[in-house]
Amino acid sequence: IHEVIKGADLVFVTYGLGGGVGTGGGPIVAEAARDAGALTVGVVTKPFSFEGAQRMRIAEEGLIWLKDKVDTLITIPNDKLLSVVDRNTSLLDAFKVADDILRQGVQGISDIIVTPGIVNVDFADLKAIMQEAGSALMGIGRAQGDDRAAEAARQAINSPLLEASIEGAKGVIFNVSGGLDLTMLEINEAAKIITESIDPQAKVIFGAVTDDKLKKGEIKITVIAAGFGENARKDEATAKLPLEEKISARMKKPVFTTTQVSGSGEDTSQDEWDIPAFIRKKMK
Template sequence: MDVTQQERMNMTKQIYDMDQERIEEVAKLVRPRITVAGLGGAGCNVVTWIKSRGMVGGRLLALNTDANHLAICKADRRMLIGENITHGLGCGGYPERGEAALKETFGDVRKELEGASIVFLVAGLGGGTGTGAACALAEELAGKGPLVVGVVTIPFEIERVRMETARNAIKRLQKACNTLVVIDNNKLVKVSGDLPFQQALGVANELVGTFIKDITETISTASLINLDYMDLRTIMEKQGIAAIGAGWGHDSNRVEMAVKNALDGQLLDINDATKAFGVLIHVSGGEDMTLEEVYNAGHLVTRTISPSAKIVWGAKVNPEMEGSAHVFVCLTGVESAFLNQPNQNKKKFKLF
């Protein structure tokens, strides 16, 4: 039977349509599933910040032992953990209680994290819930599939008694997480101009929240320069500590200015930036930002790191940022000076 030209065209169209559907199907299957789990008061505050701004492409969980605090948090799912141990009253600064609370509720938490390809664990170190639960959850997830990225803060100097708790947690977390992003609240306060305590917490929440939101959205949505899941895995898979710096820039050389500020404003004292294993550069700017500007600015970063370091990029346009740019530079595989400092208050204030 002769096939007419029309029939041939119809067949070609059918095959084309099937290909298109298949692409959509595969895209759905491989789309990274990103979950952000905020643990304890600080972690839940960061999640609340992200939820109130809105985030595309990720799921937000808030986990706490403190029912009153959880009641005022915003998230896609809130979970009261360890009710039998803490009776909804928090952990009072004892990380071992936070750890036990997570373990008590781990079955439910695991269900929430099923199928996740990236899990961000967010906590302010130094208290009980966030510190204990983050360590326990990171250890439960280690090696089970998802890329586990811890994002934690080091206590303010006025909270000296909490330093040793934080230091011990970092040692555990850096072994269990693929990468542990550490932000020193003290450096953050200096960078943002010595603010009062409450305001400094707000700045910390915004910074941590923006970092996670930017990475998640650049991976999950079409961006000026897409950051893909494998890019992130490449620089974050290997265990270790990561430091971030954030910077703003304005007017004609805004991206360059923002990169310089981000490099100068690292939020963790690290021993040697040139030893970084990988670098993530994320740029956001207004609709007037050009690709050329973004790439040129990248050369500034590459000059300061080892030529063998792996570099990954992401850039997104935010129409509200006309005339300005915001940059995150994240150095992975670095050593933190904080871990090597002796704790002067160890004897005087030992808690446990």
């Protein structure tokens, strides 16, 4: 693990909670990444309710373990996906949607710093929001038509994927994806709607990229909101630093490399190996 993540500035640890491979191994990977000095972001899904109480209990315990190992943790309950998929969606397709949500969470963050676009973001700014941020929320909105930017922004901040409101967030990252016809006015409209929903003193960074995979005339907005009071001690400590230390910290901009560690393909068998080792030991 240490060899794989060596030299990475940003590591994503992403998987579906509740099984043995991801739930048991994810926190180990995350801890190794943070020990190596990488900004470590967890993007995980919780099981569908129909997967059973035991799997959900394992997921909840695994979530507590992971939270202490990452800088930022985005958790998406699979049950929330039921409100965004068609009623006739098959079970197999539902799990594919869950995996795709994980991808969108990772891509929404990585695109604004590694994908050449209209507006790109400095890694130091991203780190300022996501380092030791604790729990975070992610929302996604898509729209077409004359009012597409405003509509996509409203969808993102009111997304069914959000477990709570983004109100009170101390840091927000939003990424606007569109075609070559994406305008600055549209980005401004989206930004206004998003910033009106958060703390007035919140730090906001945004990116804008072109995406030829979108439908013609479509715009997609991904919003990541973090810092819901959990990083208050970090903020207070930073505020007390001498001015020269703050300036020095801002001047340190590492060469950016990324490593993605993915474990979304959970073992779905129901035998003992579906239970993470740290829980099996408790049961013996």
